[in-house]
Amino acid sequence: MTASAPIQRPLLALLIRLGAVACLATMQMLIKLASEHDIHLLEILFWRQFITLPIAFAWVTMTSSIAVLATNRPWDHARRAAYGMLGMVLNFGGVILLPLAEATTMGFTAPIWAVILSAIILREKVGKYRWAAVIAGFAGVLIIAQPGGGNIPAVGAGVALSGAFMVALISIQIADLNKTEKPLTIVFYFAAFSTPSVALALPFVMTHHSLMEWALLLGIGLAGSAGQLLLTSALRFGAVASVIVMDYSSLFWATIYGWLVWQVLPPAATWIGAPLIITAGLVIAWREHTLSRQRRREAAAKGT
Structure with missing residues (x-):
């Protein structure tokens, strides 16, 4: 007997997505x-991924069945993990090199x-609305970065933009995996493949830590895992196009944390x-949603 599809509850989906964004901003x-406590980036990555494994495994056993972790695409998961680790290095590096608000933006x-x-890559026809959004978005990047003006470090801006590029590239991989795999399966195998590879670097980068530093590493793992699982849960009750707008609330958290922790606005x-x-980003999300509805109507019309 197959489980029925979850009922769409848009408001609940938005609230869950807000919680996910808060967790990831905290991470x-x-x-x-x-990083300011001289903990190496690779060690941060290890604990971020290692702590995800037992949490994701427990979540699977509580919410569904262990059978959900069965897969016929181990190499696709391995490739997603390789891209994902590079993306995490770049995104974490952007956070380390830039003020939080700028890295988030x-x-x-x-x-x-x-x-x-x-x-x-997909040879998709992109119309004037989305190309206009691309131009406007990069204009915003230039305003913030002010090349040659020294407003923010050029290397940090490049690392953060590269991290965002990897997020976009990985989204294509995940879209393909989602055709056959459950979201929790993708999360689990990302951690399962990436943790051992990063563990190889631990003997070279790991140092003695104080209780405070262990608390930071535990917090990174817990906040990151909670954020990932909440992101997955939000998509059970609402469509991507409707909940993604909540992601921009991370700028609020980045600004608050920057002010409270570093006294920087x-x-x-x-x-x-x-x-x-x-x-x-909102224009792109709106156009994606509109085009998706058009494709569904056209498919329905052909089926009648």
Whole structure:
């Protein structure tokens, strides 16, 4: 007997997504603190992924069946893990190199990169609305980065933008995996494949830690795992196009954490450029939603 599809509950989906964003923003703040305690990035990555394994396994056993972890695509999961680890290195590196608000805003360019990749890799026809959004989004990036103006480190901006590019690239992989795999299966195998590979670096980068530093590493793992699982849960009750708008609330958390922990507020350039990037992302999400509805109507019409 197969389980019935979950009832769509848009408000609940939005609230869960908000919780996921808060968890992931907290994880980023803890990553930045951990780096300031001279904890190596590779060790941060190890604990981030290692702690996910028992949590994801427990979540699977409580919410479904262990059979959900069965897969016929181990190599696809391994490839997703390799891309995912590179993406995490870049995204965590952006958080370490930039103020939180700027690193978060650069991450908002992922939908913009996704449009470019869909045109190049998937040969998808991209219309004027999405190309206009791409141009507006990168204009926002230039305003924030101010090349040559020294507003933010150029290397940090490049790392953060590369991380957003990897998020877009990985989204294509995950979309393909979602055709046959459950979201929790994808989360579990990402951690299962990536943890041993990062563990190989531990003898070279791991150092003695104080109780405070262990608490930071535990917090990174718990906050990251909670964020991933909440993201998965949100998609049980609402469509991607309807819940993704909540992701932009991470700028609020980044600003609050930047002020409370580092007594730093974003400069005027960020407040001018960020709305351009956010608007670009919203336009892209709106067009994706509109085009998806059109395709479903056309498919239904052909079926009648």
